[in-house]
Amino acid sequence: MNNVKRHYLKLLRQEYKMALLGVLLAVITAYSGIALLAVSGWFISAAALAGLSAVAAHSFNFFAPGAIVRGLSMSRTAGRYGERLSSHEATFRIISNLRADLFRLISRLNWNEQQLNRHETSSRLLQDIQNIEAIYLSAILPAAVSFLVMVAYLVTLYLVLPALIPWVIIPLIFATFVMPWLYSHRVLQSESTLHKRHSEQWLSASALLSNMRTLTLFKRLKHSGEYLQKQAQESDNYESMAVQRQQQILLLTQAILIIMTVLIFWQGLLAFQQGQLEGAYAFMLLLLTLGSAEVLLNNCPALANLGLGLAALDRLQDNLTNNTETLDKRTFTQTDSSTIGLHINQLNYRYPQQKADIFKQFNLRYDGPNWIWLNGSSGVGKSTLLSLIYGQLAPSAGSIEFTGLNADEIRFMPQRIDILRATLRDNLTLNITASEQAIRHALNIVELGEWAKRLPNGLDTWLGEGEWQPSGGERKRIGLARLILQNPQLILLDEPTAGMDSTLAAQIYSQLRAHWADKIVLCSSHEHDFITTRDKRLELTALKKTVS
Structure with missing residues (x-):
């Protein structure tokens, strides 16, 4: 056309x-x-x-x-x-x-x-x-x-x-x-x-x-x-x-x-x-x-x-x-070392309908498993950066390079979690095969184990429109459980605990840290209370991004 x-x-x-x-x-x-x-x-x-x-x-x-x-x-x-x-x-x-x-x-x-x-x-x-x-x-x-x-x-x-x-x-x-x-x-x-x-x-x-x-x-x-x-x-x-x-x-x-x-x-x-x-x-x-x-x-x-x-x-x-069909401009390099890394060099990006750049000559280099937190006010580019890393957006200039992993080992959890009109089991596994033990373990990590047991038919309870409707916080935790079952090496989280009680969020973060100890996790959040001294922190402001 x-x-x-x-x-x-x-x-x-x-x-x-x-x-x-x-x-x-x-x-x-x-x-x-x-x-x-x-x-x-x-x-x-x-x-x-x-x-x-x-x-x-x-x-x-x-x-x-x-x-x-x-x-x-x-x-x-x-x-x-x-x-x-x-x-x-x-x-x-x-x-x-x-x-x-x-x-x-x-x-x-x-x-x-x-x-x-x-x-x-x-x-x-x-x-x-x-x-x-x-x-x-x-x-x-x-x-x-x-x-x-x-x-x-x-x-x-x-x-x-x-x-x-x-x-x-x-x-x-x-x-x-x-x-x-x-x-x-x-x-x-x-x-x-x-x-x-x-x-x-x-x-x-x-x-x-x-x-x-x-x-x-x-x-x-x-x-x-x-x-x-x-x-x-x-x-x-x-x-x-x-x-x-x-x-x-x-x-x-x-x-x-x-x-x-x-x-x-x-x-x-x-x-x-x-x-x-x-x-x-x-x-x-x-x-x-x-x-x-x-x-x-x-x-x-x-x-x-x-x-x-x-x-x-x-x-x-x-x-x-x-608009053109999405072209993946990211590069993936395999190394003999088991270390995984993310390298962003001189990245520029601006939405077509906007005049101002979201990123201009932005750099980030990170190797090894750990958490890196993306902080900043709304509109400074946290979600945009995650979309660029995930490949949903393509930079106008610069490069995004990965070492020690491929595209299938990167997963992204957006702010909105879609629930299919299907069983809880199918909503968690999606297109992968997982044992019931693995599913139960993932639910326990995100504090949904007891909730799943109380459902009328357990893991076979139907969710979605006209069926059992999970709350906003439960949707978020279902999204996290999906990532646990998919077992990626690089995990991108966009406001994963928004709307949750702070005590519950702290408990979930603690358990995720233990389970994802060998992963790179980039987490976008407005909250600072869950950042530990071992974590990296990226403070995003308008065209001023610094890593600490």
């Missing part, structure tokens, strides 16, 4: 028969509705005028117009039903192929750099895909109907009274082209800002809920709540202002269409007074204009949806262009 726009057009061409059928039936529905309104107006006014004279009333043909009205009503109903079936069928076919292709490609890309697990990135991606899916149904279809209705309206005016064309051409151009462009500009202008504000609000709410205990202890909960409330108020105010601006353009468009309707009726009455037009036709033109104006008004959101869809295609193309 070299070009996303080209691929979308390809999918649209594959379903062009169903898509064109949807457009055709939508146009028939619009034409039938407008014609029904116009013919009904002509019929009622002509019948009323004919009733003023006994002779005219006797000779007036009531049956043919009545049949036309019934025919138009039936064609409008049938057209609307058929249009819904065909247009939605075309949309669903395009969506199914588009989603399959996009998610297949996205799954192969290095989304670690784009931080797909973050709310802003993932919600932006999903919103873009929804906007792309709406291009046909919410943009192309109504825009095509509006344009063909405008053409048919001008042709009808030319056939009935050509002198009306100069009176409507300017307001018609404004209502059909200029105002939809302004409306689309307003929508696109505010869409990105609104998405950013909502993402920031979500992140603040998530941080508040995650750190409620700490905020309460330090008496900062009220302040954080007030800040979140302020964010929500500002977001609501901006959204309200954006909607008001869009509504103003819609109201202005309606005003232009009303002016056009008044001009048509005025000129129709003048033509009637001058004998150029029958009185019933003047009312027919009035209702014809009102019916057409209702359809033309839909062109404003149609062009806006087209703009949103095209912008989403461009963003997705940029992501796909900037």
Whole structure:
């Protein structure tokens, strides 16, 4: 998929028969509705005028117009039903192929750099895909109907009274082209800002809920709540202002269409007074204009949806262009010595969406088994460094070298531990084979031995969605037990005891030290209480990393 726009057009061409059928039936529905309104107006006014004279009333043909009205009503109903079936069928076919292709490609890309697990990135991606899916149904279809209705309206005016064309051409151009462009500009202008504000609000709410205990202890909960409330108020105010601006353009468009309707009726009455037009036709033109104006008004959101869809295609193309499949740039060297080592030389790294470097000419050299603690405030690069060492991210410059081990002997425990909908045994062993004795031993090290015994079916108890749900601390310890069973030589831990009681965390660290005495363990943590004099410590600050 070299070009996303080209691929979308390809999918649209594959379903062009169903898509064109949807457009055709939508146009028939619009034409039938407008014609029904116009013919009904002509019929009622002509019948009323004919009733003023006994002779005219006797000779007036009531049956043919009545049949036309019934025919138009039936064609409008049938057209609307058929249009819904065909247009939605075309949309669903395009969506199914588009989603399959996009998610297949996205799954192969290095989304670690784009931080797909973050709310802003993932919600932006999903919103873009929804906007792309709406291009046909919410943009192309109504825009095509509006344009063909405008053409048919001008042709009808030319056939009935050509002198009306100069009176409507300017307001018609404004209502059909200029105002939809302004409306689309307003929508696109505010869409990105609104998405950013909502993402920031979500992140603040998530941080508040995650750190409620700490905020309460330090008496900062009220302040954080007030800040979140302020964010929500500002977001609501901006959204309200954006909607008001869009509504103003819609109201202005309606005003232009009303002016056009008044001009048509005025000129129709003048033509009637001058004998150029029958009185019933003047009312027919009035209702014809009102019916057409209702359809033309839909062109404003149609062009806006087209703009949103095209912008989403461009963003997705940029992501796909900037993203490549993950390439492992780490090097592994085997030595005769049993010593294992990690050497980082002149490492540079920056996330593509950020301007500032996370690491610049960063160096680290460590040989031999022991623990090294990564400390520092949030955002200084602790998790990023672990991802670079693990190979999820690739440095832009510099090197990461390992001695005495290979890639399969490195394991990483992230902050979020995923629980499969499977038994506890399967959640612990994953793709390896382990005896029950080894599993029990791993659970005892992380203080889950008694917990596992109390489960309804022991190791065969099902965990996950709709099953037995472990708590946050239990999830962390399940993650640690997985690492124990996998028996790697280099272990990367990202906040492994977050949310645990300090006494429990100290006990687990003590037992892990004994079990991993011959390993290199890099542990990212905000806590300093568990660091011993034998450990190495890496204090991370903004572009200032020191080893002690």
